Amino acid sequence: MNLPRARHRWNISPKKAVLLQRRLASEVMDTPLESPPRRVAGGDVSVTQDGSGLIAGWVVWDVKNATVLETVVARQPARFPYVPGLLSFREAPSLIAAARKLVCEPDVFMMDGQGLAHPRRFGIACHFGVLIDRPTLGCAKSRLCGIHDTPADAVGASKPLHHEGQLLGRVVRTRPGVNPVYVSIGHRIALADAIRLTLKCCTKFRLPEPCRLAHQLVTKVRMNAP
């Protein structure tokens, strides 16, 4: 992939990281996808036992044929701690490094974490999306901020996620009897597109296939190379 050049450093203080988020958040674009997505990349990051290394990976999923088109991984030292609200400063660098290895051009990138559903409206899906200038969406397994009702126990049921008077995303039931996921836009996508695509990629499990397979990928790589 031919990605844009780096726009800022990553080894900055949490204080400056927050300021950077506020500045870049204005660049997020809430716009419909230009065409029905066919190649969807799911990304995830695993951490080594001692917590010093990160392994990021992407799995490109063909939604039409339900097949894997490509997989890539990248290893990097962990240079930023996990701080709620600043996840992208810890994981995005490795995810970008891995994305640079992709040969194909995904139509959308699905991130394991929040997008707009963030205290400053700039979760990892927004940050990654703005930096690489590609359509992205956030599909998190739990809540970071906001309030919502419990969606009905049926596939596709959902409830809005609100925070400070704004609609940040939707809590979506992807499987009956299991916890819903938190879907929000990352960049260059509309919430309706994000939800539709998330559901379309959920075939047999709670998480959409691209994300689930990416999680398996980085976990296995970590096991086979401490």
Added chain:
DNA sequence: GCGACAG
């Protein structure tokens, strides 16, 4: 001051 807090 206290609880909450993506991965």
Added chain:
DNA sequence: ATCTTGTCGC
């Protein structure tokens, strides 16, 4: 996120 045993259900 990672660690970690058994357990319930299809």
